[in-house]
Amino acid sequence: MREILSVVGAWYAAGAPFGLATVVAVSGSAPRGPGAAMAVGPGDEVVGSVSGGCVEGAVFDLAQEVVTSGEARLHTFGYSDEDAFAVGLTCGGEITLLVRRVSAAEDPTFGRVVESVAAGHPVTTATVIDGPAPRGATLAVRPDTATCAPTTPPGAPTAAAPGILGTLGSPGLDAAVAADARGELAQGATGLRHYGPDGERREDSVAVFLHSYAPPPRMLVFGAIDYAAAVARIGDFLGYRVTVCDARPVFATPKRFPAAVEVVVDWPHRHLRDTATDDRTVICVLTHDPKFDVPLLVEALRRPAAYIGAMGSRRTHDERMRQLREAGLGAAELSRLRSPVGLDLGARTPEEVAVSVAAEIVALRWGGSGMPLTATTGVIHPPHPSG
Helix, strand or coil, rough: HHEEEEEEEEHHHHHCCCEEEEEEECCCCCCCCCCCCEEECCCCCEEEEECCCCCCCHHHHHHCCCCCCHHCEEEEEECCCCCCCCCCCCCCCCCEEEEEECCCCCCHHHHHHHHHHHHCEEEEEEEEEEEECCCCCCCEEEECHHHHCCCCCCCCCCCCCCCCEEEEEHHHHHHHHHHHHHHHHHHHCEEEEEEEECCCCCCCEEHHHHHHCCCCCCEEEEECHHHHHHHHHHHHCCEEEEEECCCCCCCHHHHHHHCCEEEEEECCHHHHHCCCCCCCCCCCCCCCCCCHHHHHHHHCCCCCCEEEEECHHHHHHHHHHHHHHHHCCCHHHHEEEEEECCCCCCCCCCHHHHHHHHHHHHHHCCCCCCCHHHCCCCCCCCCCCCC
C-alpha cells in the first residue's frame, strides 16, 4: 500500500473517488502479503498490485463496480484446477481482498493517513471487513496523542479518544481496536483481529483489518565510493531511508547520490554512535580502510541491527577479524558480521555488487537460501508471517 499512496493521495486531494482493493488475508502460497493494494482511479488508471498479475483483471472490474455502487465488497481468489481458465491464483494459495470506494466524503481520515506516512510518522489504519459493523468503515490511530489534536476532520464522527481519527460505528469497538492498533504499530505488524460489536474481546463477530505504517527502516552506508552510490540507489528502491556517511568531504557530496539519500560528512563510528538503530536497520560498511572499518564495526556489532555487512577481500576479512578480536569482540558478536559482503553472483560492476548485497539482505530477512529456485523444492512463496 505504501508504494501507491502518493498517487491515490493525489486522487483523493482532487476529489476523485477511486476503488481500493487491499489484501486482508492470505493462506498457502501467495505472491503478495496482507496490506498489498491496487487502486483504480480516474480514467481507469491503475496503480499497485495484489497478486503479481494473476487476478488483477478481475480486481479491476470489481473495483469499477464498487466505485459505481459505493458498496464495499469482500472477495476471495484461490487456485482452481477444475477450470484452467477460472480467474484465480496460478501459484496456488488463496487471497482475500476488501474492495471499497474511497473519497473525502466517505473516508475523511484517508488524507490524514497519507500525510502521516509521507512525513514518516507512524500510523495504523483499522478497517471493518465483515460482521455487524459498517463494512469499509475506517479508523486511523497514531501513537503520539500530543500531536494529534484536532483528531476529527470536518464532517467526521466524533473521535473516541485523542489520537483516533474516524470511527468504526461503536465507541466500545473504537476503543478496543485503537488499543490493539497501537500495539500493532509498535511491532510494525499488519493482520486481522476479531471483536464483538462493542469491542468485546471474547467475541469474534466483527473482523477488522489492521494495517500498520511504521516509519521506513534505515540503511546506513559507510564509505562514499561508487559502490556506495549503487547500494544507496537499490536501498532507496527497496524502501529504506538511506544515509551515506564518510569522513572525507571530497567524496561525501550530495550530487553523487540520489536525491532521497542523506549524505553526512563525519567519522563513521562517531556518526553511528549518535544514530539510533533497531532490529530493522541495515548497516553496510564499504570504506575498505581499517582506520574507518574497525572502530565502526566495533560500534555496529554491539548494537541492534538486522544486517551488518562489510566489503573486502578474504585477506582483508581475515585481518579485520583479527583486529576486531583484539578490540574485545566475542564470537557471538563476530558471528553477526556478513563479510565479505553480498551473495556469490559473480558481480563485477558497482551495480552488480549492489544487487548481490541487496539479495543477501532480502535472503537474511526472509530466511531464503540464496540458491537458484531450480535447485530447490517446495513452495516458492512461503506463507506470510501475518497471514
